[in-house]
Amino acid sequence: MRATNFLVIIAVLFSFTVMADAGTLEDVKARGKLNCIVSSGLAGFASPDGKGGWQGFDVDFCRAVAAAVLGSGDKVNFVPSTNRTRFAQLNAGEGDILFRNTTETLSRDADLKLTFLPINYYDGQGFLIRRSLGVTSATQLAGASVCVQVGTTTELNLADYFRFNKMKYEHLNTGTNAESIIMYESRRCDVYTTDASALASTRAALKNPSEHMILPEIISKEPLGGAVRHGDDRWADIGKWVVNALIIAEEMGITQKNVKELAKKPGNNPGMNRFLGTEGSMGEMLGLDKKWAVNAISAVGNYGEIFERHLGPKTPLALERGLNASWKAGGLLYAAPIR
Amino acid sequence: MDPRASLSRLWRDEHSRSVIIQILAVVLIFGLFAYLVRNAVVNLEAIGKGFSFGYLQEPASYDINQHLIEYSSRSTHFRAMLVGILNTLLVAVSGIVLATVLGFSLGVLRLSKNLLASKLAHIYIDYVRNVPVLLHILLVYGIIVNTLPVPREAQSLGDIAFLTNRGFFLPKPIFEPLFLVILGLFAAGIVFTIWFRRYAADIQRKTGEHYPVFWISLGAVLGIPLISYFLIGGPITFEIPALTGFNFSGGMVVRPEFTALWIALSLYTAAFIAEIVRAGIISVNYGQTEASLALGINHGRTLNLVVIPQALRVIVPPLTSQYLNLAKNSSLAIAIGYMDIVATIGGITLNQTGREIECMIIVLLLYLSLSLLISFAMNIYNKRIRLVER
Numbered sequence: 001m002r003a004t005n006f007l008v009i010i011a012v013l014f015s016f017t018v019m020a021d022a023g024t025l026e027d028v029k030a031r032g033k034l035n036c037i038v039s040s041g042l043a044g045f046a047s048p049d050g051k052g053g054w055q056g057f058d059v060d061f062c063r064a065v066a067a068a069v070l071g072s073g074d075k076v077n078f079v080p081s082t083n084r085t086r087f088a089q090l091n092a093g094e095g096d097i098l099f100r101n102t103t104e105t106l107s108r109d110a111d112l113k114l115t116f117l118p119i120n121y122y123d124g125q126g127f128l129i130r131r132s133l134g135v136t137s138a139t140q141l142a143g144a145s146v147c148v149q150v151g152t153t154t155e156l157n158l159a160d161y162f163r164f165n166k167m168k169y170e171h172l173n174t175g176t177n178a179e180s181i182i183m184y185e186s187r188r189c190d191v192y193t194t195d196a197s198a199l200a201s202t203r204a205a206l207k208n209p210s211e212h213m214i215l216p217e218i219i220s221k222e223p224l225g226g227a228v229r230h231g232d233d234r235w236a237d238i239g240k241w242v243v244n245a246l247i248i249a250e251e252m253g254i255t256q257k258n259v260k261e262l263a264k265k266p267g268n269n270p271g272m273n274r275f276l277g278t279e280g281s282m283g284e285m286l287g288l289d290k291k292w293a294v295n296a297i298s299a300v301g302n303y304g305e306i307f308e309r310h311l312g313p314k315t316p317l318a319l320e321r322g323l324n325a326s327w328k329a330g331g332l333l334y335a336a337p338i339r
Numbered sequence: 340m341d342p343r344a345s346l347s348r349l350w351r352d353e354h355s356r357s358v359i360i361q362i363l364a365v366v367l368i369f370g371l372f373a374y375l376v377r378n379a380v381v382n383l384e385a386i387g388k389g390f391s392f393g394y395l396q397e398p399a400s401y402d403i404n405q406h407l408i409e410y411s412s413r414s415t416h417f418r419a420m421l422v423g424i425l426n427t428l429l430v431a432v433s434g435i436v437l438a439t440v441l442g443f444s445l446g447v448l449r450l451s452k453n454l455l456a457s458k459l460a461h462i463y464i465d466y467v468r469n470v471p472v473l474l475h476i477l478l479v480y481g482i483i484v485n486t487l488p489v490p491r492e493a494q495s496l497g498d499i500a501f502l503t504n505r506g507f508f509l510p511k512p513i514f515e516p517l518f519l520v521i522l523g524l525f526a527a528g529i530v531f532t533i534w535f536r537r538y539a540a541d542i543q544r545k546t547g548e549h550y551p552v553f554w555i556s557l558g559a560v561l562g563i564p565l566i567s568y569f570l571i572g573g574p575i576t577f578e579i580p581a582l583t584g585f586n587f588s589g590g591m592v593v594r595p596e597f598t599a600l601w602i603a604l605s606l607y608t609a610a611f612i613a614e615i616v617r618a619g620i621i622s623v624n625y626g627q628t629e630a631s632l633a634l635g636i637n638h639g640r641t642l643n644l645v646v647i648p649q650a651l652r653v654i655v656p657p658l659t660s661q662y663l664n665l666a667k668n669s670s671l672a673i674a675i676g677y678m679d680i681v682a683t684i685g686g687i688t689l690n691q692t693g694r695e696i697e698c699m700i701i702v703l704l705l706y707l708s709l710s711l712l713i714s715f716a717m718n719i720y721n722k723r724i725r726l727v728e729r
Contacts, residue, residue, distance in 0.1 A: 083690070084686065084689075108693075111692070111693055112693035113388055113693075143583060143585045144585040144586070145505055150686055151687065151691070155401050156401060159401050159402045159412035160400070169402075171402040173676040173682065173687070174676060183484070186504065188484045190585050
């Protein structure tokens with residue numbers, strides 16, 4: 001880990017010139033590949049699939065951006081990162097964009113010099129615990145040993161929560177989600193805390209998921225979203241509107257299956273025509289092809305399809321849409337219009 | 340005269356050529372360094388990240404499980420750094436002590452005439468030296484965490500200490516005011532010993548008579564304080580740890596992260612020290628021992644006065660570099676979540692504030708100072724044991 005930090009510094013020292021002058025869009029087009037920073041392994045969000053490829057919710061957002069910019073969802077280099085290194089990697093230019101179950105906060109936006117894309121997952125911090133311990137609420141956790149990943153907003157929330165509730169606890173740092181699982185399974189810690197979505201992913205991967213439960217308290221807001229470096233507005237716009245397009249496609253009923261068919265000729269819905277590039281010049285305004293949104297949807301489907309594929313009830317994570325349903329279905333997903 | 344000819348003559352001359360090459364090398368190195376620094380500064384400015392250490396005064400907002408000084412999540416990043424420094428020092432110093440004791444014993448065992456002892460030591464040393472230290476750390480940690488019971492099923496040692504996979508819970512001594520008397524006696528014992536050793540050496544030089552210095556010193560430093568401790572009725576009470584809810588509370592805890600790091604670093608470094616000690620002892624010609632015995636000096640004093648002083652001259656310089664290695668290897672703490680310098684200021688603080696360059700500069704300087712400090716102390720010691728020519 002220490003070595004990683006030094007490598008990052010060296011990378012920072014060498015690579016700033018590269019990123020400071022050229023536009024990211026031109027770089028990506030010239031390279032023919034999108035470098036996308038993802039988690040080094042979090043089932044459902046980003047994990048290697050054993051066939052040399054990557055799978056997951058975040059991975060599909062990378063593919064959508066690659067498809068919108070380069071025409072194919074396969075033109076992506078996935079750059080795995082830990083919580084510690086992710087922002088340094090982005091700022092050092094190792095990746096063009098980051099989709100890594102990352103919480104948007106003021107200090108990250110302003111002080112770490114990131115520009116956040118629209119929120120693509122509304123999450124909150126929860127606690128995973130063994131049923132056999134007989135705990136039913138987070139307020140009964142006084143004295144517990146708690147595992148938490150370093151370099152996250154969760155470790156700060158954890159300190160605040162226990163301080164505010166005047167409970168003592170033992171704080172244990174782990175480097176990755178995988179390390180946390182090992183510590184939790186060996187019972188070095190009683191509780192593992194992170195975003196509830198990641199807890200669902202972790203619980204599903206344990207030997208006997210039914211022996212473990214997620215406590216009802218959600219102690220923080222964790223709006224997860226992609227991010228790019230400060231200072232390249234055009235590139236940030238592209239990331240922003242690809243995410244919006246995936247959300248809007250679900251609202252309009254455009255799916256991976258029917259998108260090609262719909263895009264053949266203009267229909268009688270002007271909004272949909274603008275989306276599909278059969279009317280207006282939305283793609284050109286972004287510096288992309290007319291068919292940018294069509295390409296993104298053909299590569300990965302709309303937001304709902306991505307969710308169902310990696311996180312939904314039919315997956316081991318078995319997450320409900322909850323807050324992540326479209327605003328039309330009582331959720332919080334509400335994208336600005338393509339107009 | 341043709342300037343080209345004079346240049347080539349300058350190049351052909353061995354002395355001036357070496358000067359030219361050295362100047363070029365210095366210019367190149369400084370040039371590269373300046374380029375890197377300028378590059379970083381200019382580009383950090385470009386994305387609006389200035390260079391500043393102001394963040395050290397802001398609240399750290401994270402918790403640290405092992406803190407030797409008062410610390411909470413409201414303390415500053417600077418204080419978190421101090422906690423990290425103390426944790427690094429704790430493991431480095433205890434590691435150096437244990438590694439030295441183990442290393443010297445193993446080195447002597449390796450030279451033992453007892454075949455079993457020497458072979459066992461040989462196998463141990465070869466195994467440990469040839470496996471990376473990180474694996475040792477993970478192995479020891481894995482053993483502690485996976486084989487020891489959870490607190491609710493803790494292994495009790497006489498109901499005052501408990502072994503668990505969350506650490507070793509020990510009674511915590513609470514010192515009463517009278518304990519100061521014992522401390523005073525202990526200090527007096529040390530002062531007396533220093534004086535007595537000089538006095539005894541003096542007497543020996545003049546008369547040839549020698550006192551049992553070791554036993555008298557032991558009595559002064561440990562014996563008298565110990566006896567008076569029981570005479571005043573034991574002015575220390577103990578707080579016994581007790582199981583409350585998830586964990587033990589009260590008492591002291593030695594966490595598995597510390598234990599694993601300490602044991603693994605000590606075992607690893609001890610194997611190297613053993614080889615250094617062996618080399619040192621072998622380097623003293625056996626003829627010296629024979630000569631000393633022929634003069635009627637007994638075995639113990641031969642070892643103390645003839646063999647060890649000469650062996651030390653060979654042992655100490657490489658020993659210093661082993662101490663340095665141990666101190667630096669302690670940064671592998673991060674692999675098991677021990678909160679040392681790298682994990683606090685170079686880890687969480689770096690990550691939460693995004694001040695990579697500032698934090699890494701601090702971490703580098705801290706390790707540099709620690710290493711220089713160890714070297715400095717060992718150099719003083721080395722000067723004292725150097726062969727004094729008369």
